[in-house]
Amino acid sequence: MEKVHVFKGILDNYVFVDVLSTSVILQIIRVQFLGDFANTTPLTFSQWFFTVFIGFLSMPIAAAIKKIPVGSK
Template structure:
């Protein structure tokens, strides 16, 4: 996903002349995907299904075909969302005036973060569709998601100067969360593809 963030910024910068994510925003997204995501997913309790899998030898692939399917599918979806917002966001949200670019980039950043949050939930199970099962049993996972959500609200609503964001309206928040949530049915479709 790091290369995806880089590609996104390169493409958006090429298409519009300015990158939608600032350095501080990229650091936050990387922290969500790396540190917090790894902490949340590494604390998933083991289950009996893991013991039924065939062992993987030393020469086995570190990233399985199922993982590649999920990574590429979610990356493509997120790219489409960010591209769509970059191209049509000002029209959809009726943005004009001196703060139009700042507001649009904040919506893009917020949508991208929510895509990562919902993707963390999807990543709890690589092949199973029921990803919500037992989620409340892992208090570390729930805490990490809750803390990430809390800080995302703080970053958007109160750290505008530092994070280069601006407070969003209810409709803009709703669309950001909705785009993130749409990653869930996309994940179901991906998991139904047999690889």
Template sequence: MEEVDVFKGIMDNHVLVIVLSCTVVFQIIIVEYLGTFANTTPLSLVQWLFCILVGFMGMPIAAQLKQIPV
């Protein structure tokens, strides 16, 4: 729990990289092209960037929470 580098070795796990890549690709396909089937509407570039920013904030927040002494 003391290790702060949350990204250390993340690219060494090939299964994780493949799963994350497939998740990103399928999310884009579902949101952008399967609107009627998935009941979604396409996002603008600003909306995509906002979603990516919010998604990436999870790791730094988790790293900061690890710094709180228990």
């Protein structure tokens, strides 16, 4: 069975890193500082940690799902 390294080489693509960094920065600004304008409530540190943790889980879960064999017709 082929080994799957979900996070291998993830930082090698600079465009991906730039888009991801910009997205993270804008999300933090939107949630923490634009409350009335964006209709959001600032999050605590533990809430931020939990949301980032859930986000990081999506890639290993997707890799595990791809390992499930699917029959063809």
